[in-house]
Amino acid sequence: MDARLRRVNKEIADCKNDRTSQIRIELVGDSPFHLKGSFPGPEGTPYEGGDFDVDIVIPESYPFQPVKMKFLTKIYHPNVSSASGAICLDILKDAWSPVLTLKSTMISLQSLLCSPEPNDPQDAEVAKHYMTSKHSFEETARYWTEIYAGGPGSKIGKTLPAGARDDVAIAGLDAQHVSRFEGLGFAKNKVIDVLRRLNYRGPNASKINDERVVEELLKP
């Protein structure tokens, strides 16, 4: 049997048999080389209570080349792109070793959620937010967990319609700040976009004067 197939089959079986790690891997289609993994957000983090889905693609030269993984669930984390779910993790790139498995890689992802590395960010805006105010960052991350990953605070979970979501909170901004600039006659989503880009949060907000914000808002 093809060594790659044998290995992947065994890895999938291992995950099925092992209930303690809480890592689940399932097939997406008929091919064992495109999988969907999921794991619960680690305890004591803003991701606690959420359930995170990961897209897994096994390349032709697996296990000698790393698996391709990205988050399917939107997640607010410095090392994960908030738009695409792309992950910045060394073992998925040059630090990959053929000894690593799908399970151990998923566990590494889980631990990445516990200890973000904002100095080597995938999403620079999120990383800035993390560096500026960890408290505010965690609030936003928790909110994302609630609305996207079915976190505990949210009764509605993943079924929440898009319109009912609080865009201001998703962007990790202060509602007061947004409404202040909205009051100057700018569209709400434009204000959110600009303030997010300027990292208008926590102590950083006082460093950015209103003129600068308005200037950005006036740009087409």
Add this chain to the structure above:
Amino acid sequence: MSSDYDYSDDDGDYYDEDMIDGTQDDYSDDDNMMDFGGDEDIKVPQKGKRKSYEVDYESLSQSAVEKLIAEDVEYIYSVCGVDESIASLLLRHSKWNKERLVEKYMDNPTSLLVAAGVTLPEPTSSPTQRSAPTSNNSSSRRTTRGASRLLTTFGGSGSKTKSPITSPTLTHYTPRSFKPKSSDPSDKFVCPICFDDAPSLRTLSLDCEHTFCSNCWAAYLASKIRDESEHAVKCMAEGCSLVCPDPFIRTVIGPSATSTEPGQEQENAKAWSHFQELLVRHYVASNKRLKFCPYPGCTNTVSCPSAADKSSLTTIVPTVSCGARGIGDQMTQSQSASGGSGGGGWGLAGKEHRFCFGCHVEADHRPVVCPVARMWLKKCRDDSETANWIKSNTKECSHCQSTIEKNGGCNHMTCKKCKHEFCWVCMGPWSEHGTAWYSCNRYDEKAGVDARDAQSRSRASLERYLHYYNRWANHEQSAKLSLDLYAKTEKKMEDMQITSSLTWIEVQFMKKAVEEVERCRMTLKWTYAMAYYLAKGNEKDLFEDNQRYALLLPSHSLIIHLRLHLRIPSDLEKAVEDLSELLEGPIEPENIPGLRQKVTDKTVYVQKRNEIVLEDTAKGFMEGRWKWNVVVEGFDEPEKVEY
């Protein structure tokens, strides 16, 4: 490197009147070596003496470089007393800098061995003295073991010859004690990567004892070597920093390696040869005196010590050739490495592997030196289209010289920068227009003429650039079409052999001429780039000469300048165009002897002109005669000259 050429004393003779009679006594030795008549093929004389525009270089095949590598390994082996495979790893780690390696090794061998991935970071101290291997045949060093016996035989003292360090002075390097992964010898080995547990499995490990099956090792090495071009492949275990030594790699994917996987043996062979090439490439890349031939599929290396130092690139243009011709499968090796005209076919397949040792901008950018050629190409890339657009679509404010595009509205312009108000039509100040708005009839008034003069002065630099650029680009375009010309000429040569009594060897004059035309076009092309950057001081000579000989000269032309400077009575450029025309023209069977004579003469003529241009510019660089109008890397700052 110029010591063997005595150019310094004829510098003063350049302006001697007796040399302007066009006889060019200096170059008459070329004529003696040329055979104009008869049935001889025209050949560039291979003079024993190198010309001043040529550099000394040597072409090395892959195996020749491998020999150099072996010498270095041997050296480290003898100095540091480490096994060859370790010496190789150390050299690769130190980027083949032998002196630094030895220094570091003498300073702290352990840290160097660890950094190079030869030994594990913290060897557990277990000073079991083992007999040092006496043989250097290290290929047998990594033992392969049958899987069924794998875990049991580990305990045996003779099964591992781990440390290949042979020097008796290195007693501080101690082998690590072996820790079996399982104490139960009946435990079956399961490869942690492919989960194969077949009893026939061959297993391998480095000194770190991370054991995997040979198929996984082979697939891993092949993937690292072929997909990632990695020459220092680390152990497969996570976080393990041991590097696979060459004998290990040979055992796994070398010619004698066998595989149970279908198709793997072929993959192995490819990976093994790629690994050899990677080592050579790494060696060449680490050595400033060496450069890999950039032509696709070519594995030759050129050694050019005189161009190794970057500062030498201000005095020489190291155009070299690896000696091979053609691309890919059609490649042939020719013996003459230095610009010879022999060898193989021609056209694309016969194209000589010529390249510049000092830069990547272009294969042959003589006579201009690398930094200037690079600067010119960058400028062309950045500026040409923009400059053309600016020229045709904008004007400059007559007050502050800001470039302005008029994209609508009336002719009453207000400069956004300096608030100067002017008329777009006559460029004169708006205040003088009075009530004659929107229909300027003041085009000839003084203020308007003055303003336009100022504008044309500021446009002059743009014009100047475009002047050189267009001429440069013309030759570039012609050179690109040379492949067509090759094909056409080849056809003509065949026709000639049919319609006349000439033999194959006798029609080679056409081929020779085409090659010469291409070569001259290259030179001409780059003289325009050079002329653009030459400081006015150089051209002053030109203007003085101009007056002395009362010749009509277009300004800023290096070609003309060189001609005058060297008393070359005719123009290389014109001769090249004439020759091109002869080659492109129709061939009547009855005219062939005449044509042949004409083409042959013209070929020799342009060849000599070309050499003179190259010689003079090369000498100029060695003497530091050329000054630039811009800051050029490695040259003195230019004097302030108004352009």
